[in-house]
Amino acid sequence: MNEKMSSRTLRTLPREKAFYFFTSIGNYTGESATSLKEFTDKISEVNVKSLEFHLYRGDFEKWTAETLEDQKLAREIENLRNQNYSGTALKEQLYNILSKYYEKIISKF
Amino acid sequence: MKFKDNTVALDATDLRILNALQENARQTYTAIGKSLGIAHSTVYDRIKRMERHGIIKEYTAVIDAQKAGAKNIIAIMTIFTDPKESDKVAEKLCEAPQILEVYTSLSEELLIIAKVVAENQESLHEFIASSVAPLPGVLRIRTSMITKKFKETRFSIANNPKQLAFIKEKSNK
Missing domain, CATH: 3.30.70.920 (Lrp/AsnC effector binding domain/regulation of amino acid metabolism (RAM) domain)
Structure with missing residues (x-):
């Protein structure tokens, strides 16, 4: 990943492009993330029901691919989805993927 | 008569006309007058006055979306x-x-x-x-x-039991 792509992944998005955490159709938790850093932090904070809801709808990979414009991260999340994790295990796995990915990018600067 | 809070004083005849219109807004002034026992010119005047004051906001069709094929x-x-x-x-x-x-x-x-x-x-x-x-x-x-609808009505004079009793009382006199 080159520097340009890395800084794109690390940028802060406007509010309307944030990721909004829901627990089911139409039920918004009040938590949102406008950057990869904030997204990673929120994964450890939000209710695991919200993570299960979004992961298995494909919302996380859609947001990382289309809004954050990071295809590589989207593929990593897709791989996790295919492993059918749930509950706390899902939260830990997702947090590990995101935090490692974030650390890897940030170390290049 | 218009009050400071923008409400308008309505008497029993006005309320009875409104009730008749809410039951069927397409009926003629003559038909309303006949059913209420008042002159059609009175019905006309009262309706025009209530339209002017915005008490009667519009005449519209109530559509059954399901029957119209909408699957929303x-x-x-x-x-x-x-x-x-x-x-x-x-x-x-x-x-x-x-x-x-x-x-x-x-x-x-x-x-x-x-x-x-x-x-x-x-x-x-x-x-x-x-x-x-x-x-x-x-x-x-x-x-x-919403999974099932049991009741849906628009605001009507008949929703207020006191007003409805007042209309009935005046109608019986």
Whole structure:
């Protein structure tokens, strides 16, 4: 990943492009993330029901691919989805993927 | 007679005319006059006066969406908001064609209650996630999808038991 792509992944998005955490159709938790850093932090904070809801709808990979414009991260999340994790295990796995990915990018600067 | 708070004094004849119109807005002045035992010119004058004062807002058709083939879903959103932003959130919601009704309510927290229509669950979620959750001041949202309708009526003179009794009493005299 080159520097340009890395800084794109690390940028802060406007509010309307944030990721909004829901627990089911139409039920918004009040938590949102406008950057990869904030997204990673929120994964450890939000209710695991919200993570299960979004992961298995494909919302996380859609947001990382289309809004954050990071295809590589989207593929990593897709791989996790295919492993059918749930509950706390899902939260830990997702947090590990995101935090490692974030650390890897940030170390290049 | 118009009061300071913009309300207009209505007498029993006005209320009986309104009641008749709400039962069937397409009936003629003569038919209303005949059923109420008053002259059609009185009915005409009273209706024109109530139209002028905005008491009668419009004459419209009430459509049964299901029979018209619309396969939509209806949901009620309860939106918890920052009190400072509540009016702005409510006004923004009013601009969306998917929103049918918007109310504010004060219980333990300031809430906005809105009725929303969508093609299906996915488009409902998409609308809430992209157009409601991002509004500044929205703290969280609870959405309930309506599964079965037991009653739906518009506001009517007949909804108020006291007014209805008053109309009946005057009709019997």
